[in-house]
Amino acid sequence: MNPVNYLYLAALLFTIGATGVLVRRNAIVLFMCVELMLNASNLALVTFSRLHGNLDGQIIAFFTMVVAAAEVVVGLAIIVSVFRTRHSASVDDTNLMKL
Amino acid sequence: MMELATPLTGAASTGEAVQFWVLAVISVAGALGMVLCRKAVHSALCLAATMLALAVCYMAEGAVFLGVVQIVVYTGAIMMLFLFVVMLVGVTAADEVKEPLKGQRIAAVLGGLGFGVLLIAGIANAKLRTFTGLSSANAGGNVQGLARLIFTQYVWAFEVTGALLITAAIGAMVLTHREHTEERQSQRELAEQRVRLGQQITPLPAPGVYARHNAVDIPGLLPDGSVSELSVNPTLRARGQMRDVSGDMLRRMDELESGSADWLSRRTPKPRTSTELVQPVAPAEPVPAHRSAQAEPAATEEESR
DSSP, rough: OTTTHHHHHHHHHHHHHHHHHOOOBBHHHHHHHHHHHHHOOOOOOHHHHHHTTSSSSHHHHHHHHHHHHHHHHHHHHHHHHHHHHOOBBTSOOOOOOOO | OGGGGOOOOOOOOOHHHHHOOOOOHHHHHHHHHHHHOOOOOHHHHHHHHHHHHHHHHHHHHTOHHHHHIIIIIIIIIIIIHHHHHHHHHGGGGOOOOOOOTTHHHHHHHHHHHHHHHHHHHHHHHTTTOOOOOOOTTTOOOOHHHHHHHHHTTTTHHHHHHHHHHHHHHHHEEEEEEEEOSSOOOOHHHHHHHHHHOOOOOOOOOOOOOOTTBOTTSSSOOTTTTOOOOOGGGGHHHHTOOOOHHHHHHHHHHHHHHHHHHHHHHHHHSSSSHHHHHHHSSSSOHHHHHHHGGGOOOOOOHHHHH
């Protein structure tokens, strides 16, 4: 098997995540879709690391994971505080700036 | 195909190929399930399955450390955080059916399909035939190799990452912190307020049916066998997660009563001896206890509201 199949899998997962971000309304599920996209890019980075035979791709994937963790913490805090004021987790209800 | 043009180096072994196809199916199914499930909890579980499959993929590709970090950080910490927030926000977590923008979903799916086709066609055109493999890079151990790079070449990025994590932690605390603008009401004030409003002065009835069910999602029964809605937590009521056993209860009560009536009528024609009268005649008689069960006071529950 050609290891490039991992890249196809990563592309497929990234596409599913991106479509999910566009299709879903619930802010939490939206965040999960973003996580899926980050995971797919990590898989691609690990495969690139194997392609080039050095560990730099894995380092970048590691930093991606750290940034994803920080992003999830802040994002979920925003979701919780929006839920407290608007009583909704739907991204369509956060339209205070809209006339 | 093009495989004839350049020989493939660093091909995966047959075992890895089998593993890849199994894991690819699992992860794609999990990803699709995450997008398609209506409830956020189901989406979270599907995503956890995908992440576990990806962790095994990392390990198969020689990134052992990343595979372990994936399991610990993603499926362990991040998914649990997601589940906590789903529980906090859960009542209205179901997606709305109405579309604010006309045809947005169809457009999104078409756009996603086009994007995926472009991405996959781009990878297919890349002619990646030479995979060096990580056997030389991982020669001194995967963790040791990563550590050498992180603490030499990438040490600045590593330190900035620490600052980022601290900022994120403080940001989360600031965002979710709630300042109490007014004094918290004492129990006495709450009781006085209840009397003043005059709607529900007594404590709320307890859930569960005495000696049969004591789960919090089962409403208590009123003396006539109907359901007491007040006895179930409002959150469960709003989610529609109330388990009504009143019909089942009444049926079983009727069975019990008719059974004991049958048994008594079968017994009565026989002339009783004095030894028989010492033994209890009808063992199946704690019937009234079930019906008066819902009047149990629920003081602790009341306080927590």
